[in-house]
Amino acid sequence: MESTGLHWLAEAAPDPESCREQWERTGLGLMLLPAGRRWDVLSVPGRLGRPVLDILDARSRGPVLTDFGGESVGFLVPVGTAARWVGTGVSTAGDGTWIVVPHPGRCSRGVRWLVPPDGSGRLNDPVLLELALHEAAARLTDW
Template identity: 45%
Template sequence: MRTVTRQAMEWLAAASTDPRACKREWHGETGTALLSCGRFWDVLSVPEELGVLALDSLLSIPQAPGPVLADAVAHRVAFFLPPDPDGRWIGADIRYLTTGSWITVPAPHRAAGRLRWLVPPDGSGTLFVPAAVELALQQATGTLAAQAGARQRCPMCGALTGRARVQGVGRPC
């Protein structure tokens, strides 16, 4: 096993009440382990569409990214952040997991069922800077709002289309 992967496994497993059992669970049937939040990291979970746009913005800045986990069934993206006992994240469908919360994660080097790492942990303990995540989420919210405002249904066929076509300026269906 590569050194980075081993370091990432150790870093993640350290959040478990029993790190050895955690590693066994990763090699078991589900390939996942339940880890506590609030000690080494907190987790900010957002709707997938918002999270993917925010992650694109975050990956474009010259700062090492923190881990990001996707849940394909729940359609959510989870950003790993430094612990913040105040947990002042608010917004529609925003979930903030801190002390007393738990998250199910696959091993850092693999996907497991509905869970996959968009950015796996690197083992160094790198986490996202909360202010950068907040800014990226605000930008993503603006992008989604602009897209929603520009899309309407075509009166001819009912397909989603740009506002110009609905107003008769674009090509007909």
């Protein structure tokens, strides 16, 4: 799974082969990759994003990132989602932005996978993600 996920992620790079070689040769834990080519990213505060993972069905979840302190959770979604997304407290990364992406099989400082890419190309469904965000937000306000 690690190698397949790595190859899938590298396809977003301007030079995928060079990206794969560098990632595999150097063992670097992190790479800077462009959003908006293969996926966009929707980031939410960690206290909201972690419950969303519990709500989403494990079989339909796509890749999910978090920062080292768990302050932010980023969901990889289909290209174009960032440009259309409207939501309070949601940061988007789409065409023209770059994000730090961890190696799918290695621990790294700063960013890690909560749900690593499996190489299939499966992404988080924006409709299901929005519903899960609403449900998680409602649960937080019920406390």
